Amino acid sequence: MTGSVLKPASIVDPKAAEALHQGRHGDPFSVLGRHGGTVRALDPGAERLFAVTDDGTEHPLGRVAGGISVFAGEVPEGERYWLRGYSGTDSWEYEDAYRFGPVIGEMDEYLLGEGTHQRIWTVLGAHIMEHEGQDGTHFAVWAPNAQRVSVVGGFNHWDGRRHAMRLRGATGVWEIFVPNVGEGEAYKYEILGPEGQLQPLKSDPVGFGSQHPPQNSSIVRHIAGYGWKDDDWIAEREVRHATTAAMSVYEVHLGSWKRIAEEGNRPLSYKEAAEELVDYVHDMGFTHIELLPVSEYPFDGSWGYQPVGLFAPTIRFGPPHEFRDLVDAAHRKGLGILLDWVPGHFPSDPHGLGLFDGTHLYEHSDPREGFHQDWNTLIYNYGRTEVKNFLTSNALYWIEEYHVDGLRVDAVASMLYRDYSRKEGEWVPNKHGGRENLEAIDFIKSANVAATSNNPGIMTIAEESTSFPMVSRPVDEGGLGFGYKWNMGWMNDTLRYMEKDPIYRKHDHHLMTFGLHYAFSENFILPISHDEVVHGKGSMLGKMPGREDEKFANLRAYYGFMWAHPGKKLLFMGCEFAQPSEWNHNSQLSWGVLSDPRHKGMQRMVRDLNTLYRAEPALHALDCDPAGFQWIEANDDTNSVYAWIRRSGGSDPEVVVVCNFTPVERNYALGIPQEGRWREAFCSDAEIYGGEGRGNMGGVDAVGEGLNGQAAQATVYLPPLSTVIFVKEG
Template identity: 75%
Template sequence: MTQHKAATPPAISSDDAWALHEGRHLDPFAVLGPHHADGVRYVTCFDPGAERMMAMTESGSHPLERVVEGAAVFSGEVPGDGHYWLKGIANGSEWEFEDAFRFDTVIGELDEYLLGEGTHQRIWTVLGAHVLQHEGQYGTHFAVWAPNAQRVSVVGPFNHWDGRRHPMRRRGATGVWEIFVPNIGEGEAYKYEILGPDGTMQPLKSDPVGFGSQHPPENASIVRDISGYGWQDDAWMSERNGRNSRTAPISIYEVHLPSWRRRMEEGGRSLSYQEAAEELVSYVHDMGFTHIELLPISEFPFDGSWGYQPVGLFAPTIRHGKPHEFRNLVEAAHQKGIGLLLDWVPGHFPADPHGLGLFDGTHLYEHADPREGFHQDWNTLIYNYGRTEVSNFLVSNALYWLDEYHVDGLRVDAVASMLYRDYSRKEGEWVPNKDGGRENYEAIAMLQKANIAAYGDAPGIMTVAEESTSFPGVSRPVDAGGLGFGFKWNMGWMNDTLRYMGEEPIYRQYHHNQMTFGIHYAFTENFILPISHDEVVHGKGSMLGKMPGDEAEKFANLRAYYGFMWGHPGKKLLFMGCEFAQPQEWNHNAQLRWDLLDDPRHAGIQRLVRDLNTLYRATPALHALDCDPSGFQWIEGGDAQQSIFSWVRRSGGPDPDVAVICNMTPVERVDYRMGLPAEGRWREALNTDAGIYGGGDRGNMGAITASGDGYQGQPASSTLYLPPLSTQILIRDA
């Protein structure tokens, strides 16, 4: 190759060179890369490892001269307008590389406009790290929102974590910075180095829209190519609207994936997404649940948060595998006819230095005032929902999981903490809204936007609110004044009924209304009855441990309670381990006690839950009108002295009615007369005292016959045997 003498372009000065060398140049793209002057192309580059630098073209090599002694900035004439690359030379070594500063922008005008406006609902298609071909070159495009930064650089092993090497291009008023880095791709670690508005260097930041992360406690983002999966779940996607509706049977198995089951022979590691696609999905299918709900899988630094303090909202946690492997889990569930829901946490985020806090040197994502921006309960930061870009970031994240991963719904955590500005705060510790009230208008608006976008973008999904107050209209459509959720957890029902079950049976007559009060508001929202992870941690005891009595009575109480729950209006949710009565509280650092299934009492509870799910799914009267008062009628809700409850469930169609009767004392009731809605034979479809469940195998020999003698407001009646601490579900034969 022919060597050409370098010429220094007029645009590069010693001040520019020193600013580049010291990492304080505020517009590096104005200086670095190719520039033209008087019809001549000049190339300027920075490489602190080089003693000499050459620009290479097909026609030859072209020396670039050091602009000023001591600064690693080289510049010179490079003839032509074709492709060039760079060669560094030092200590007898040579290396060649593409110049990141020769590439034009990637973000288009429409994306730029929407990002600047804060209305780009698919920010993950523009921001983050995207592996692509750009101007004929393979590499990764990085883009991040940091509007108040003086400089943003992408750093990683590919540039020795040196923020001077790849400073990014500012995209005008959008607050977005971008750069295309050639020849790096899948699996590359990176962070952002950000010079704040006051010139202070921030801690290295993970990518807010990164698709992958290192294994904790390491916390760099990882380039992941999430394109091109090739979904094969069209059948499920086309029919899931019917699987997630108010009239569908919905029975959810809530799972903390790291502790569901572990490979004890391999050091106690958690299952991978791929292993869960086989083992968890098969188990849930066998148990008859309709949905899996995963505790948060968005990347999080601290295992003890169970995922509820996420840092990487767009990254499935690497604890179980890569993004495509998580997709394998979702697809496996769909192929078994099971929906998959994710817990979503838009209420707060941890203050870890690599996270969103003070992201660009300012309170960008969070409120500056700790009365609005700091959660005292969890030592976390609160999103500034009133900032358009922050609200859009969260709405876009919701759509990301629904779109990219085909998840079937989002259960939104801690909604009450978002709705009220005085949540868990004393007088003087919170800032009223513009009207002087406690409602957080901005958070409410964000939740409404998220629900509108989710239901509009992903037909057939469901959103679920964990909301513990009586805030009105949580599951009412937004255009009717509601928050727009599909369902709401019925926390009141859960608290009341568990308090009742915790009473010694002799005292239950004085707490009878705790089991019946829920019906007064059961149809004000679309409710899910939740027995979640929160009920079996922090000293609350396991479900079995909550029950009074000796060991046999504890199991009988729990069986009767599960029968009551599955017979009660409302969709169902049960946390893992509760389905076989694990006696210990849940421990996130250990797997479930699967060995307990060798004990017939625990295996009996498991079989009961399986049979309850099967019956619930197969019986329209038990689910079709879960959210409609016409599907429920008390037979006897006031027999406090004997602690007996009985009611009718109806489907609203031609399907047979169902009668449920619970005896919540250890006293057997012989010849107990009960009203029924019709004469004829009533089959004992399920009896929690059956021997196969660990009970005493006492009942009504499989059926009863109702006569035309009216009783308890019903046109017919019969006498039954009620086993101690039991629930029976009767179905009228056609």
């Protein structure tokens, strides 16, 4: 049988056939596939093409005039068929994607068109499925301004003519079911823009997997069917995340926590981290692991803060189900998992969201609104309903598909203000002439409501560096709806103080007390994060003044101050054992220093602080309530001494905390809230922590007349550069 040309225009309009062959036809389903008793197909590699029916009969499809690669012929109606092509002595068979109907249902289509489909990942992206009796993958992507969209991959020789997609009415969504494509297939979208311009091949905005960088194709991943074993954790999560609960977070960059030197210095996989990291964090007494962004990102040096694949756990550490292994393992150990989430900006990589369908679809067209000068990235157009919904869906995706317990939202301040890091004339005021980004604020509120109302017990956390009001207050009370906010002011002030030589600290005594003026205006987390140990800032140990032993003593005293201060806790990896060098994302932490008793002692001290913090309700139950805190001594700048009381609000023992931030030992007369024995529950100078072992011989007795406005007093021994914590006995 030859590839004879079929001339009748009734079979295929020659102009349509030519458009199909050239990849310019925007509605291929109107031409290709079965139409009555005729089958039409496109196969650029075929010299001859046949439709083969179940009885094995080859029905010849002739080449259509003007089409070159378009074929048509008669096939009995109602008979299932597939295609068989020949070129020389080569032959191949495949199912015709154009014989299958749509997958997206009416309700999904309605919500997508309205821009209110909060779980777009259930419809868009690449879904392995059985459709009309055939196994394959359904692809769907939003590109409302495109003339034509095709899915391309190795399964079709990356030829955009072979699987041009169907546009679903006014939704702007294109879809196609491709038979026999499954797990592990690489793909991208080839998009013809509104002016007929071919865009760079685009990764799937809702793709569930990606190639290893620097390759950047999306990968088909089957994300259904994971056997979660964390029901007990999910049931308890709401209690564990209450402001009255102890919360101590270990912040981790998975790529550099620990590496396998014997295997090319590779980082741990998700599955390995599910054992080693989870066991370590559990042993250290932390309550949560916070991961720097794991959404797929092209550039290692961004640490994940410039993501391209928001719906894809990075393949650097394993496929999606193995990331679930890490979350599940943490939950079964009683640990929560928090993710850093980046809805504030995205990189301009050609395969990403920028100019996605040939227009400024996800980003603003005006660079004064759509370009982030600090990071050379693009800013989402929060005023566009579909973009707002895309981001809200992504938040729900990580919470619902991967059981993460919370999202720490990066760079919230850059979202809240239109003039963030911009000079006069470089920004566009809001409709009222102000600097607040009203559209971003609306997005933040609605995303927080969607996340928390659908998933009781999860929390959202704002990294917000200004004094924007009511960040961690409910939306229905006028707040932004976050559960917690990082206390950046506390971190900046207290580190400024600790970096000073103790002889000068008396001049800045207020830096350690100022945070208490606003400590209960938000639900605060006290963060010592990765940002404090990069970009020339040195390590936490390196910030401390004095000789080597004094550096350790200063840092031990500071951690004691932090753990006893109102607010939940966050500590970046390596800081718990006083890593001596600045964090380097290209290598693992300096685990070898644990052979030094001072580093080992610091690690043990952080473990003990976590244990004490969790064991004593006075240290955590009213972290966000002024009733849980009272100064005993806030003004002794001469001696650089601070003392305060922590209370739980119940019948639990009160706790007294005393800090001495000079290298001078003191016998210090101090007001105590009750007479009786006060057990020394913690002393940062303990020998097991690398200190000199000086302390109060197990406790002090509060007797006699009151002092500092308290009912009793005691003489407390304060080792040099130390924090001492006492708990009331009985």
